[in-house]
Amino acid sequence: MLFDTAKISVDIVENDCLIRKNISVSVLRLDKIHPVASGNKLFKLHYFLQDALASSQQGLVTFGGAYSNHLLATAFACTAAGLKSIGLVRGEKPDKLSPTLQACIQYGMKLHFLSRAEYSNRQADNSMNQFQEEWKNFTLVPEGGYHAKGAAGAALITQLIEEDTTHICTALGTATTLAGLMKGAKKKQQIVGVPVLKGMTDIDKRIAYLTGTPNTATLLNDYHFGGYAKKTPALLHFMNTFYEENNIPTDFVYTAKMMFAVLDSVEKNVFPEGSKIVCLHTGGLQGNSSLRAGTLIF
Known part of the structure; x- marks a missing residue:
């Protein structure tokens, strides 16, 4: 790689629901590559x-x-x-x-x-x-x-993920990272995407353009919170609670929506018992600077 990935960690998410359902959720901290430009x-x-x-x-x-x-x-x-x-x-x-x-x-x-x-x-x-x-x-x-080269680069992320992972989850905007994960994932690993734009109806077409193959990812729709870069009090509350409980900061554009979707889907039994889920922290924390001071506790 042309940049240092040594600072990337895998942080475990813990809550009563995960213990009850025997599901493991961790966060691949791509945001740690660099404090501003990362992910x-x-x-x-x-x-x-x-x-x-x-x-x-x-x-x-x-x-x-x-x-x-x-x-x-x-x-x-x-x-x-x-x-x-x-x-x-x-x-x-x-x-x-x-x-x-x-x-x-x-x-x-x-x-x-x-x-x-x-x-x-x-x-x-x-x-x-x-x-x-x-x-x-x-x-x-x-x-x-948004190009085959971009998807090929995103596929390198899967080299940082353990083979016994059952689900790899990411927020998606252009769908380039989603396509890359599909290219790089092991055969039995399911890729899960959370669209952060409202009304994304062309994801299959995007995947075909980026990979030349059909879209096999599972999509967790309806977690866009109003659309791209939109937010609600509920999302901001989740970000603060998630940080309080796990010491993991998120951004309101991508990672917070993805984590909300994954944890909510665990509660709704979307993921089977015994699942080992890895969620990508895609960086972008500097975007939180647009929020009013004091909105977030981190």
Whole structure:
């Protein structure tokens, strides 16, 4: 790997329900790779970085919103690899940059702001002509690493998971990590995805694009809490309680929703007795900085 994974731990989740149902739940702490830029995003970038270095490219250019974990991970990873980075940001430049974008700049990323119309049409022919000369020696990374290379990088995560694990659970946005887990999992391991966007109806199509195979993952729908980056008092309460009981911080965009879904599904007997479940902590804790001070206890 092009970044240090030695700090990753596997933390055990404990509660009375798990003991009663004889189910083991643990959290693969990918958030520990780095205090700001961490998680599955770095794995999804692995082969893009490797190819850029092998072909003597200057760096990576990619896309994201003002609170994009993917942009921040790209900025950090490129700096660590000795590469440059360019981020094309959705929306006009605000008077005050988000903490995430400020961190991107600190890691050397050059930001360009696109109107929402330009951003929506970014894949259309000739839509990015103004940047073509600047991109000439850069590797293009789709938003969220949504590409077969991104899925191949995410598949490396399964090397950190014990063979007797029965279920591997992840939050999903672009479905790239879900696809990677499907590629890398052992034959008897079931992959479980928790969509964090409302009304995701194209997951099968996404998996087919990323892997060339049908979607075999189990989906725990209806845990999006209103949609992408949306939150409710119930979710925030869960985050604080989960931290109090397990000393594991979560973010409200991805990991908190996934953990809520998994533990709620255990209570509803979705997982059979004796299951050994590993949940991916996909990082992104810096996103909590957008919450009002004092909302979280960590």
